Amino acid sequence: MKKIFKGLGLGFIALALVVGVGAGSAGATLTVGNVTVDTAATDAFILGGSNTTGSITLGSTSHTGATTVSSGNITGATTASAFAVLENAVTTGTGVYVVANGLTEGSGMLVTSTGTLTTTGNLLTLTANSATTAAGLLRVNANGLTSGIGAVITSSATALTGAGRLLRVDHTGATGNASGVVAEVASAANDETTILRVTASDALAAGVALDVSLAAMTTGTGIDMSNLDAITTGKALHIDATGVTQTSGILAHIDSASTALTGAGRLLLVDHTGATSNASGIVAEFKTAATDETNIVKITSAAMIDGVNLLVEGTTGMTTGSLIKATSSTAGAVATNGIISLTATGIYTSTSNAGFVNITANSTVAGTVLAVNATALTTGIGIYSPSAEAGLTGAGRYMSLGGGMFSVAKFGATVITGSAEGTAALTLTNGDVVVTQGNVLVSDGAVAVAVETVASATNMAIDSGVVLVTGTTTITTITGGVAGQQLVLIFGAATPFTDTATEAADTINLAGAYTAADGDTLILIYDGTSWKEVSRSVNG
Numbered sequence: 001m002k003k004i005f006k007g008l009g010l011g012f013i014a015l016a017l018v019v020g021v022g023a024g025s026a027g028a029t030l031t032v033g034n035v036t037v038d039t040a041a042t043d044a045f046i047l048g049g050s051n052t053t054g055s056i057t058l059g060s061t062s063h064t065g066a067t068t069v070s071s072g073n074i075t076g077a078t079t080a081s082a083f084a085v086l087e088n089a090v091t092t093g094t095g096v097y098v099v100a101n102g103l104t105e106g107s108g109m110l111v112t113s114t115g116t117l118t119t120t121g122n123l124l125t126l127t128a129n130s131a132t133t134a135a136g137l138l139r140v141n142a143n144g145l146t147s148g149i150g151a152v153i154t155s156s157a158t159a160l161t162g163a164g165r166l167l168r169v170d171h172t173g174a175t176g177n178a179s180g181v182v183a184e185v186a187s188a189a190n191d192e193t194t195i196l197r198v199t200a201s202d203a204l205a206a207g208v209a210l211d212v213s214l215a216a217m218t219t220g221t222g223i224d225m226s227n228l229d230a231i232t233t234g235k236a237l238h239i240d241a242t243g244v245t246q247t248s249g250i251l252a253h254i255d256s257a258s259t260a261l262t263g264a265g266r267l268l269l270v271d272h273t274g275a276t277s278n279a280s281g282i283v284a285e286f287k288t289a290a291t292d293e294t295n296i297v298k299i300t301s302a303a304m305i306d307g308v309n310l311l312v313e314g315t316t317g318m319t320t321g322s323l324i325k326a327t328s329s330t331a332g333a334v335a336t337n338g339i340i341s342l343t344a345t346g347i348y349t350s351t352s353n354a355g356f357v358n359i360t361a362n363s364t365v366a367g368t369v370l371a372v373n374a375t376a377l378t379t380g381i382g383i384y385s386p387s388a389e390a391g392l393t394g395a396g397r398y399m400s401l402g403g404g405m406f407s408v409a410k411f412g413a414t415v416i417t418g419s420a421e422g423t424a425a426l427t428l429t430n431g432d433v434v435v436t437q438g439n440v441l442v443s444d445g446a447v448a449v450a451v452e453t454v455a456s457a458t459n460m461a462i463d464s465g466v467v468l469v470t471g472t473t474t475i476t477t478i479t480g481g482v483a484g485q486q487l488v489l490i491f492g493a494a495t496p497f498t499d500t501a502t503e504a505a506d507t508i509n510l511a512g513a514y515t516a517a518d519g520d521t522l523i524l525i526y527d528g529t530s531w532k533e534v535s536r537s538v539n540g
Contacts, residue, residue: 353400421445432482449488456495459506462487469495469516477506483528491516491540503530511536 100108111124126138142150153166171182187195200209214222225236239251254267272283288296299309314323328339344356361369374382385398392398392410399408405417418425440447452464456471462480466488469475476498481487496515500507508524510533516522517540524531 451490456493466490468492471495474498475508476500478508478524478531479506481506481526481531483526485526486534487524487526487531489516489522489524491518491520491522493518500530505529507531509533516540 098108100106140150142148155166157164169183185196187193189195198209200207212222214220228236241249241251256267258265270284286297288294290296301307301309312323314321326340330339342357348356359370361367372382374380397407397409399406401407404415407415409415416425449465451466451468452462453468453470454460454462456469456473456475458473458475459477459479460469460475462478465486468490470492472493472495474496478487494515494517497508497510497513499510499513501509503509507530509530514522514536517538519539521537521539523534523536525534526532
């Protein structure tokens with residue numbers, strides 16, 4: 001009987017609604033208290049039939065209570081759904097329109113679950129598998145945003161595992177379109193706006209702020225920063241650590257265990273293909289303000305055997321440029337290492353005289369292989385070898401040039417291997433050969449002095465130790481002598497001398513009055529002030 005009355009009551013209400021808002025009716029208002037509309041288990045409850053063209057409103061602007069739509073499971077297309085919104089007829093409109101103009105600290109839409117989601121469960125799922133050129137399957141418009149945030153994903157989880165994610169964009173389809181982009185953050189800002197920021201607010205001791213995993217990549221590009229054609233004073237990549245606490249940390253780390261690098265393989269490639277007329281242009285720079293023993297650039301190859309640590313290759317057209325240039329403006333006292341220091345700490349040997357430093361220019365013909373310029377040098381040293389004398393033994397040499405043609409051995413012993421007798425092996429165009437202690441020994445050959453021809457004069461000047469005198473002018477003084485020099489005069493005519501015993505400068509003190517005849521010889525010695533006769537030969 002109770003179910004009969006309940007059914008009749010529901011029928012009267014439905015009849016009243018149908019009568020009140022029937023076809024052609026202008027509308028009706030039904031004011032009641034708490035109303036519960038219940039149907040049988042298999043009956044449907046429909047607001048708006050097939051002939052309803054107006055809007056259907058639950059609640060009003062003056063409604064202060066909550067509007068709740070609750071349901072148990074209903075059967076959808078493939079799975080059970082609690083609340084289904086069907087919008088198949090909507091084209092340019094909005095499927096679900098939520099207006100919250102007065103919202104301050106609340107939420108426009110809240111989807112919450114206190115249960116433990118299964119591995120395939122989702123609080124919110126958007127499916128549009130047939131969409132192709134959609135402007136955005138999920139779109140957030142926030143044109144008036146200032147200090148607010150368009151979309152926030154928050155979590156206080158402390159147990160994220162390797163598979164856990166706060167945000168995951170998972171693209172499993174392969175595409176043949178080279179311009180395809182899976183995820184993009186775009187901005188039209190032209191000021192100092194930061195387009196994408198990754199913030200680690202705590203120590204992140206052993207974590208990773210940004211991890212790009214490309215285990216299967218072959219010819220692709222891990223991170224591509226292209227379309228920088230308009231850059232002038234900007235920075236494409238800026239890594240900045242302004243703190244002073246960095247110790248063993250590394251700002252940029254490139255790590256590879258490859259054992260198959262080919263000629264084109266590179267761990268780091270700086271490729272500048274543009275020609276510049278700016279003499280101060282720099283392609284790559286390492287810069288520091290350190291004033292201590294900091295190493296600015298270090299190249300380490302602990303296991304290398306036949307490779308090259310630093311390879312600098314230039315073009316065949318280089319003229320005024322330099323492959324390697326080291327410049328220092330220091331005015332201090334250079335000590336210990338030198339401005340450029342090459343140090344070998346291992347006890348190595350040499351094969352085919354390959355040295356710790358090799359300079360090879362086998363193709364040059366008229367060029368200079370090694371030039372040392374020190375035009376302002378006064379008390380300094382142009383080239384200095386501080387090797388200890390006691391260290392050299394046997395065939396050891398401080399210097400060996402031309403395959404041993406010129407060598408300097410222990411205690412400065414110098415050997416010049418000339419080509420043949422009569423061919424100059426050592427030539428002095430100016431200056432003297434000074435022996436402060438020791439002897440000049442000629443074991444085979446002779447010490448020859450070139451013969452100079454000089455016309456007799458009152459003050460006769462000489463430049464050689466053997467002079468052929470022509471003319472008949474009386475010779476009173478001879479200039480150009482060096483203390484200890486022996487002078488051999490060979491006469492080609494009758495030449496008189498002025499015999500002076502006053503020891504005046506450059507005068508000639510003879511054994512007696514003398515007029516040389518053609519063919520005679522006279523030997524004089526210079527004491528630093530005047531000439532003294534050693535001997536004469538009358539051959540005329």
